[in-house]
Amino acid sequence: MECVRKLTKDLYWVGADDRRLELFENIHPIPRGVSYNAYVLLDEKTVLFDTADWSVCRQFLENVEAVLAGRPLDYLIVNHVEPDHAASLQEVLIRHPETKVISNEKAFDLMRQFGFSVDDRAEVVAEGDTRKFGKHTIAFVAAPMVHWPEAMVSFDTTTGTLFSADAFGTFGALGGRIFADEVNFERDWLDDARRYYTNIVGKYGAHVMDLLKKASALEIKMICPLHGPVWRKNIPWFLDKYVHWASYEPEEKGVLLVYASMYGNTESAASVFAARLAEKGMSNIHMYDVSKTDTSYLISDAFKYSHIVLASVTYNLNIYPKMMTFLDHMRMLNVQNRYVGIIENGSWACTVGTLMHDYLEDEMKGMTILQDSVTINSSMTKGQNRSMDDMVDALLDSMKEEKK
Ligand code: FEO
Numbered sequence: 001m002e003c004v005r006k007l008t009k010d011l012y013w014v015g016a017d018d019r020r021l022e023l024f025e026n027i028h029p030i031p032r033g034v035s036y037n038a039y040v041l042l043d044e045k046t047v048l049f050d051t052a053d054w055s056v057c058r059q060f061l062e063n064v065e066a067v068l069a070g071r072p073l074d075y076l077i078v079n080h081v082e083p084d085h086a087a088s089l090q091e092v093l094i095r096h097p098e099t100k101v102i103s104n105e106k107a108f109d110l111m112r113q114f115g116f117s118v119d120d121r122a123e124v125v126a127e128g129d130t131r132k133f134g135k136h137t138i139a140f141v142a143a144p145m146v147h148w149p150e151a152m153v154s155f156d157t158t159t160g161t162l163f164s165a166d167a168f169g170t171f172g173a174l175g176g177r178i179f180a181d182e183v184n185f186e187r188d189w190l191d192d193a194r195r196y197y198t199n200i201v202g203k204y205g206a207h208v209m210d211l212l213k214k215a216s217a218l219e220i221k222m223i224c225p226l227h228g229p230v231w232r233k234n235i236p237w238f239l240d241k242y243v244h245w246a247s248y249e250p251e252e253k254g255v256l257l258v259y260a261s262m263y264g265n266t267e268s269a270a271s272v273f274a275a276r277l278a279e280k281g282m283s284n285i286h287m288y289d290v291s292k293t294d295t296s297y298l299i300s301d302a303f304k305y306s307h308i309v310l311a312s313v314t315y316n317l318n319i320y321p322k323m324m325t326f327l328d329h330m331r332m333l334n335v336q337n338r339y340v341g342i343i344e345n346g347s348w349a350c351t352v353g354t355l356m357h358d359y360l361e362d363e364m365k366g367m368t369i370l371q372d373s374v375t376i377n378s379s380m381t382k383g384q385n386r387s388m389d390d391m392v393d394a395l396l397d398s399m400k401e402e403k404k
Helices: 054-068 089-095 105-113 185-216 235-246 265-279 295-304 321-332 352-363 382-399
Strands: 011-013 016-018 034-036 039-042 046-049 075-077 100-103 122-124 130-132 137-142 152-156 161-163 222-224 252-260 285-289 305-315 339-345 374-376
Touching (some): 295 321, 305 382, 339 352
Parallel strands (some): 075 100
16 A cells, blocks of 8 residues: 655655664664655656665565556656665666666666666756756755765756755654654654764765855755655754754863773763762763664764763773774765863773874864873762862863864
8 A cells, every 4th residue: 555645746755664674774673663765756757766775675566556557657766876775776676667767877886787678768957967857857966975976866847846865864753754844853763864964974074065065056845865753844944953063063062081991980070070070060960871872873973062071991902892883984985173171090001091092083084182181990079179170170161162
């Protein structure tokens, strides 16, 4: 049975939810599921924008056929070839030998690499090209590295609808809702939108800024992403979030406090730090056990908050492995321009503070490490009261500064 939503008088959502997948890209937990969006435009010609993941192929195909209602599918526009959107491409082409595929040269290269037979139907477009399908004219805009090199977005100049590929997407199954104004997005979806963006596209901030610049020249009335709700209201609010994320600007003054503790002593020191910080008026503190928290959530908060405090035990004379994973993901995803405080612990040969300091300074950009750090030997004693208070004060002082 089809499950579609009508977006306008001639545009339909034909995607589907996936609640069975545990890990998006086989790495990021998605407890709320995810949607794979695709859209059908019924003009003088019929146009399908992207396909869907293999897991929802059957539902997606039923949706497409229901909306076409016996009409041929004239065109398939492929904005992004990653298999969560393109895996069902060949199934569409098998059912519709009449369909021409519109995409860019790089995308066709990738389609061939993934084993799709598209050469006899390929219509290559490039940045700035337009195609008229009746009343609707679609312009093609390159969006390289948002999130793969072939990615492009398609803009319906007739209605102001942006088919934005991965941009403006989010984790979360739609559950019948399709518009962002049908849900409480800020309360229920924003955290997953941030986690999606930062972990999937976060590395490519400069490319996202390029796309945002191009988008600012368009009169956008609706955004149709490949994951999550469609935007038809409050678009500038969501664009502003993207500007923060893409430019690595924190959304809030606040502290992400991540600790790595084997027997609770480093955790206890981190708790003392948090309590003293809150006592002095900074209560926007978000504290996580690195061993129990999936890295994707930590990355999301690293983008959100201005300050990061790392409290780690020394492990085999190295950084605790799960803390190292977090640091490595921050590096890979280009987290930058944050203030960082360090609490280190070691019962003998306490090396982790220096190692984390060097990693932050040598491998990442624009990290300002608070000079006052705290060293614990096994467990915190009154002897560390002074250094703990100094680090709290140093962090609060840095909050008065504007990071360049
Ligand atoms: Fe949702 Fe880059 O694919």
